[in-house]
Amino acid sequence: MSKRLLVRGNEAICRGAVEAGCRPYFGYPITPQNDIPEYMSRVLPELDGVFIQAESEIASINMVLGAASTGVRAMTSSSSPGISLKLESISYMAAMELPCLIVNISRSGPGLGGIDASQGDYFQAVKGGGHGGYHTLVLAPYSIQEMYDLTMLAFDLAEIYRIPAMILGDAVVGQMKEPLEPHPRPSRELPPKDWALRGKGDGEQRFIKSLYLGDGELEARNWVLHAKYQALKENECRCEEFETSDASLIVTGFGSAARIAKTAVMMARDEGLKVGLLRPITLFPFPEKSFATATAYCKKVLDVELNTGQMVEDVRLSVARDAEVFFYGRPSGTGSLPTPEELLEQIKKHY
Amino acid sequence: MRHDLFMSGFGGQGVLLAGTLLSHAAMIEEKNVSFLPSYGPEKRGGAAMCTIVITDGEIGSPVIGNPSVAIFLNQASLDKYGSRIKPGGVCIVNTSLVELDGFTRKDIEIIPIPMNAVAVQVGDARMVNMVAVGAYAARTGAVSLASLAEALKETLPERNHKFIPANVRALEAGASRCR
Numbered sequence: 001m002s003k004r005l006l007v008r009g010n011e012a013i014c015r016g017a018v019e020a021g022c023r024p025y026f027g028y029p030i031t032p033q034n035d036i037p038e039y040m041s042r043v044l045p046e047l048d049g050v051f052i053q054a055e056s057e058i059a060s061i062n063m064v065l066g067a068a069s070t071g072v073r074a075m076t077s078s079s080s081p082g083i084s085l086k087l088e089s090i091s092y093m094a095a096m097e098l099p100c101l102i103v104n105i106s107r108s109g110p111g112l113g114g115i116d117a118s119q120g121d122y123f124q125a126v127k128g129g130g131h132g133g134y135h136t137l138v139l140a141p142y143s144i145q146e147m148y149d150l151t152m153l154a155f156d157l158a159e160i161y162r163i164p165a166m167i168l169g170d171a172v173v174g175q176m177k178e179p180l181e182p183h184p185r186p187s188r189e190l191p192p193k194d195w196a197l198r199g200k201g202d203g204e205q206r207f208i209k210s211l212y213l214g215d216g217e218l219e220a221r222n223w224v225l226h227a228k229y230q231a232l233k234e235n236e237c238r239c240e241e242f243e244t245s246d247a248s249l250i251v252t253g254f255g256s257a258a259r260i261a262k263t264a265v266m267m268a269r270d271e272g273l274k275v276g277l278l279r280p281i282t283l284f285p286f287p288e289k290s291f292a293t294a295t296a297y298c299k300k301v302l303d304v305e306l307n308t309g310q311m312v313e314d315v316r317l318s319v320a321r322d323a324e325v326f327f328y329g330r331p332s333g334t335g336s337l338p339t340p341e342e343l344l345e346q347i348k349k350h351y
Numbered sequence: 352m353r354h355d356l357f358m359s360g361f362g363g364q365g366v367l368l369a370g371t372l373l374s375h376a377a378m379i380e381e382k383n384v385s386f387l388p389s390y391g392p393e394k395r396g397g398a399a400m401c402t403i404v405i406t407d408g409e410i411g412s413p414v415i416g417n418p419s420v421a422i423f424l425n426q427a428s429l430d431k432y433g434s435r436i437k438p439g440g441v442c443i444v445n446t447s448l449v450e451l452d453g454f455t456r457k458d459i460e461i462i463p464i465p466m467n468a469v470a471v472q473v474g475d476a477r478m479v480n481m482v483a484v485g486a487y488a489a490r491t492g493a494v495s496l497a498s499l500a501e502a503l504k505e506t507l508p509e510r511n512h513k514f515i516p517a518n519v520r521a522l523e524a525g526a527s528r529c530r
Contacts, residue, residue: 006374006386006505176413177371177386179378263411339416 004179009147010035012180013077013103013167014043016151019185022073022101023049026063028056028082031115032171033105036077061086061102068098069208071196073155077103080121081112083129090164091130094225095210097195099158101151102136103167105174108332117170117256118332122310125168126284133222135229137165137236138283140254144178150281152185157236159190161228168283170306172256172337229285237287243269244276244294249351251343252278252291252315253304261304264343273351283311291318302326302350304343306336326350353406354493355415358483359432360424360445362399365480368506369422370401372484375502376494377405385413398427405493420491422483423449424466443486445479462490464528470521478521485525496526 007015014036017025025040037053044051054060060076067074078086083104093100104125108118128134137157139150147169154165197206212218243265244250253261258279268275278294278301280287295301301319303312303326312327319325328346330338356373360366370386377384382405389400402418404410417437423429424445436442438458444451447467454461464486470478488494494502499522503515 004378006371006378006384172387172413175388177374177388178410178413179384260412260414262409266411337414339414340412341416 002182004181006177007144007180008035008175008177009141009144009169009173010105010175011039012144012147013151013169014039015180015182016148017075017101017155018043018047019148019182020073020152020155021185022075022155023047024052024063024067024072024074025050025076026052026054026060026067026074027076027078028054028060030079030082032107032174033077033079033103035174036103036105057082057085058089061089064100064102065089065093065096065098068093068100069096069197071193071198073099073101073159075101075103077105079104080106080109080118083121083124087124087130090136091128091132091134092210093164094128094130094134094136095132095221096208097162097225098164098208099155099162100164101154101158101167102164103169105169105171107171114333115171116332116334117172117306117337119170119255119257119306119310120331121168122283122305122307125166126286126314134225135163135232135284137161137163137232137285138168139165140168140281140283141173142255142259142279143173144176144180146281147173148180148182156188156190159193161232162195163228163232168255170256172259233285233288236282237285237289238281239287239290240277240279240281241290241294242277242279244278244298246274247276247298248274249300249302249347250276250278250294250298251302251304251347252280252311254280254283254311257304257306257338260338260340261343263340264347267340267344268347268351273347275347275351280311286314286318288314288318291315292320295320295323299323300326300350302328302346304338304346305329306332306338353404353408354420354491355405355418356403356420356422356487356493357400357415357418357432357435358403358422358424359398359400359428361427362397364399364424365477366399366424367401369480369484370403372499372502372506373403373405373487373494375505376488376498379498379501380494382407383410385410387413400428420487422487424479424483426450429454441490443483443490445483462486462529464525466525469524469528473520473524474517475521478518481518481521482525485522486529487525488522489526489529496522
């Protein structure tokens with residue numbers, strides 16, 4: 001076992017990215033994710049990497065697009081309003097099938113909002129926030145260890161499926177410190193990058209583009225992307241189940257909300273209530289089958305989010321037809337983080 | 352055993368450093384720990400808070416509604432959060448800056464310590480946070496004083512290691528108020 005380190009969530013993402021072989025980082029500052037560019041600006045030059053603070057969010061995501069086109073592992077990070085600015089190019093990258101990592105340590109909105117923890121960006125993250133009908137792979141860590149592990153996983157899955165990947169966190173998981181046990185990136189078989197741009201030399205000509213004007217060409221491209229999203233749904237859904245096997249009520253939520261809910265579930269268990277937690281780790285693909293399976297026997301689901309109700313739509317689409325879905329949300333702002341005690345009351349209300 | 356602590360003061364009193372120190376000490380004792388700093392547009396003189404959970408098992412929520420133990424380093428903290436302490440809990444108060452007259456809870460244990468005065472006695476007014484942490488460790492046993500002393504090496508940057516003996520004295524001075 002390697003020595004445990006006390007690190008902030010934002011730093012855990014950086015350590016995971018560096019371990020995963022990410023060497024170029026492009027970004028533009030915004031709270032509450034500034035620890036990420038700070039760390040990368042210090043560490044990447046020492047590793048012969050590249051750190052660029054671009055002139056804007058838009059410039060930085062386009063630098064990621066350029067770097068990713070050459071097949072290297074590239075990343076950017078920002079927070080909600082900054083991610084909105086990047087969406088146009090994320091749509092382009094989805095069309096171009098470029099693997100990369102985009103980190104959203106989201107903040108409260110809409111608009112400039114505030115800097116507190118929020119899950120108001122769920123729709124934007126999982127429904128394809130930009131134009132044209134695409135998806136990115138979205139992972140939602142809820143601990144500092146997961147910030148590290150899922151960052152490495154995101155890079156691998158992005159390459160396997162040739163898709164932009166996103167880590168969706170917030171100020172709780174970004175700013176919190178916990179022990180991290182660093183470990184080498186798990187080895188995984190990755191496909192050859194026979195699409196990556198390089199000097200042509202004696203090889204074949206390669207194109208990476210998103211403009212398709214030929215008869216039927218664009219429709220075919222869309223079916224290719226659709227098949228990829230189906231494959232992700234089939235193979236890559238991840239969730240955590242805690243005490244669900246005998247549960248009469250299942251609490252669900254992702255990221256920081258799930259973390260708070262887990263203690264509420266433990267408190268309920270201490271009082272003899274049969275309550276469990278089903279926590280999606282991949283938000284796209286959404287673990288639909290896990291919800292269907294769990295609600296085949298448990299007919300009550302309580303969804304908790306730091307917004308007024310977003311993931312709850314996917315929960316309702318996934319549960320058994322006769323399952324009831326309740327929602328409890330706290331749209332974020334200063335002083336609006338729910339407590340485990342508060343969630344326990346909600347559990348008792350619906351149990 | 353599960354320990355949760357809410358600590359609050361104003362920016363510059365070392366609340367966040369104290370939380371980091373406790374976290375390192377818990378890790379030295381091979382426990383699990385979470386340290387959640389308040390995150391707002393904070394600055395010196397503004398509010399500074401953190402929540403720490405130390406346990407042998409799974410941490411669960413880093414957010415605590417009703418903490419078992421609270422440390423209040425200034426008046427605004429007690430006024431705003433004093434009512435949140437869990438019944439039967441412990442409230443460690445810096446009476447150098449906090450007036451307890453208006454605080455009438457009878458269902459918690461209140462430990463008044465003139466932390467600024469104690470810190471000055473052991474050498475430096477800035478060590479108020481160490482006095483508070485020492486008192487907390489002695490009262491709850493969440494971590495040992497030896498682990499805290501050891502953890503100072505990991506918490507303070509190398510250039511400040513020369514201040515470790517003074518900080519250890521402040522930890523002990525705080526602890527002696529709870530024995």
